[in-house]
Amino acid sequence: MTVLPNSLQARDIAYQMHPYTNARRHERIGPMVIERGEGIHVYDDQGREYIEGMAGLWSVGVGFGEKRLVEAATRQMSKLPYYHTFTHKSHEPSIALAEKLVKITPAGLDHVFFTNSGSEANDTVVKIAWYYNNALGRPNKKKFIARVGGYHGITVASGSLTGIQVNQKGFDLPLPFVRHITTPHFYRFGLPGESEQAFTDRLAKELEDVIAEEGADTIAAFIGEPVTGAGGVVVPPVGYWERVQEICRKNDILVVADEVINGFGRIGTMFASEHFNIRPDMLVLSKQITSSYQPLAAVVFSDAIYQAVADHSETLGTFGHGYTASGHPVATAVGLENLAIIEERGLVQNAATVGAHLQKALRGFANHPLVGEVRGVGLIGAVEIVKDKATKEKFDPPGKVGTYLFERAQEHGLIIRNMQDSIAFCPPMIITEKQVDEVIARFARALEDTQAWIAAGMPA
Ligand code: PMP
Secondary structure, three states, X not given: OOOOOOOHHHHHHHHOOOOOOOHHHHHHHOOOOEEEEEEOEXXXXXXXXXXXXXXXXHOXXXXXXXHHHHHHHHHHHHHOOOOOOOOOOOOHHHHHHHHHHHHHOOOOOOEEEEEOOHHHHHHHHHHHHHHHHHHOOOOOOOEEEEEOOXXXXXXXXXXXXXXXXXXXXXXXXXXXXXXXXXXXXHHHHOOOOOOHHHXXXXXXXXHHHHHHHHOHHHEEEEEEOOOEOOOOOEOOOOOHHHHHHHHHHHOOOXXXXXXXXXXXXXXXXXXXXXXXXXXXXXXXXXXXXXXXXOOOEEEEEOHHHHHHHHHHHHHHOOOOOOOOOOOOHHHHHHHHHHHXXXXXXXXXXXXXXXXXXXXXXXXXXXXXXXXXXXXXXXXXXXXXXXXXXXXOXXXXXXOHHHHHHHHHHHHOOEEOEEEOOEEEEOOOOOOOHHHHHHHHHHHHHHHHHHHHHHHOOOOO
């Protein structure tokens, strides 16, 4: 792209440092400036239309341009644009959303703590787990077990739980309170000849071994996304979560389900914890809680944790944790309206039925010579590109082909995301089967272009 002087692109390059972006490359190519959105589509400043196949960052569940959310925000802005929830203050939207979350989340989750982002929510998880064990007189029970390829955010604590190199290299992370174990991705980490059941058994044994090695009395919690998002969209084998929970319960280790992506219908059930029979002690929610129209996240946790934390904070004088915008009235008002839309329009059911259509359509690529694996559930899926189907060998360097494919898809009017050479699909939950077919058609064109480029020797 040619960057014209004084254009939005030029000003962006001059003044804004972007998250998750190679700054030097950005100086060369500039940003794609998105101007507006409607339904599953967004439009750039040149008027070009794209299907937002990632719902932004896995998050715009009800789609773009939803007037009811604009109105809910406007109503709340006019009445009370801001108030805090520190020091015994409260307001109706935060109260109503906390009540609603306790009612719709799995049994055994009774209290809500609001934050602005998923990262802050996971920092809150870490701090609650530490505080809880201090309350119980177990000051050594502080470590977390997470998974390689797990994504839990980028703040210092949540970025330590994350098991992705790019979030840690150069940042002196992870902090030493985290042990990362194997991610339950059978295609990549199953051994030759190993059954899925044997793979699950091996991972369960790894978890037991890590606990034995560290000592159960030093481990506070296990954290995982029921279906991994940013780490490549990994759906665990049947029985995996049951085994994890059984081992954690036996060792008095809290189970934390990070449903920042999965929550509010993404996989075809309101929460993925229902689908995988997870009974979390803490559940982490964000993104589709407001369809990302407002920044908001929540930790929903058990009464047992609440009681210990409440007792301890009384001893210490206060629970000294919270954010200026915890439970922000506009964000929580938008959250309430968003959940009402999800329920009234049956979007969880839509994610199940249209999701089944998406999964079937994606599996249509399974025999393509470049496709190693197609995976996913509901309205989240991924296609993994490999150099050699038989050996599962990756292209070198990893991500080069994925990036090329992602760029071609964009040229064909489809925004998707490559996580190295796995291409993710996570469209708004309002998507129809016909629109899914259009996603697939645009992706097929991009895959065709990529195949031709590889055949030509991957010219620069
Ligand atoms: N957990 C998961 C599972 C996520 O996918 C994300 C964000 N992609 C986060 C936590 C962090 O959320 P945020 O970017 O709002 O800090």
